[in-house]
Amino acid sequence: MSEINVLFDxxxxxxxxxxxxxxNCSCTLLKGSHNIIVDTMTAWDGEKIITALKEHDLNPEDIHYVVSTHGHSDHIGNNNLFLNAKHIVGFSISFRNKYYMHPFDKGEPYIINESVKVIPTPGHTLSDVxxxxxxxxxEMVAMTGDLFEKFGDVxxxxxxxxxxxxxxxxxxxxRLKVVEVADWIVPGHGSKFQVTPEIRQCLINQVGDSPT
Structure with a gap:
């Protein structure tokens, strides 16, 4: 299990x-058997992230994985702070100049450890995770990037x-797939919110009303 800290809403x-x-995007720290940063905000936020990490007794070199939920500039701005980390940017996985093939496009999750995995959730972009x-x-917490913009978009x-x-x-x-398994959602541009039965039913209804 991971200690999950939303560093910035x-x-x-x-x-x-x-x-x-x-x-600006949400930025989340997971502390556990692997230390993970999810979405690194804009290129002007590096010092903010470093300061926030220090409050959790970590430095950038202590991060094992950086996950950018997609490649937009407000989600990848400080990836270069984390040079000891493996980087997952959308469907791309790399460490230094090595790229790793993973079948996100076939729906396969990428397992980081027994309590953390990265799943493909295209829509906002075609390579969102x-x-x-x-x-x-x-509890299951989903860091969704812009799959969910904010609570109000439910x-x-x-x-x-x-x-x-x-x-x-x-x-x-x-969106429905995520709310079916998550207890909490950290959206791309809003505060963390709890998934309720009403939210799940709302998404079921929306999918049911969709023309395809």
Whole structure:
């Protein structure tokens, strides 16, 4: 099991004239048999991440894995801090100049250890992944990146659709797949929230109402 700490909550705020967005992603630390960072924010946040790690008695060289849920710039900005780590960016897995083939495209999870795995959840981009981890309390926590934008997009799909979706049908199905197994969700641009029976039913209804 892992000690799961959301170091920073993500956010996204559209300007009044809708010409720009102020945004950053959630950044999560998993401490356990492997130390893992999920999504490393923008390139201007390196010192913030280093300071937050020190509060948990860690330095960048103590991180074993970096998982970027997808390759957008607000999720990969400080990957280069973690030079001892294996990097998973969407469907790509690498360490230094070595790339490892893994069949995410065939739906296969990547197992980091007995309590942490990375599963393919395409939709927002076609190579999105989600990290599933069992907490010290025995609960399943899903770090989803932009599969879920924020809590409000559960009842209002317009939020995640307008945030950008390369395949809305896949995204909708993968959202349901995640809430069927998760107790908590750390979304890409909002605070961690608990998965309730009502949330699960809402996603079931949305998939049922989908034209395909």
């Amino acid at each position: 993500g956010y996204s705020i559209m300007s009044a004239n809708e010409e720009e967005m102020t945004a 989600t990290v599933l981890a069992t907490s010290l309390q025995g 009842e209002n799909p317009k939020i995640w659709l307008e945030a950008g979706s390369e395949d809305p049908v896949k995204q909708l199905k993968n």
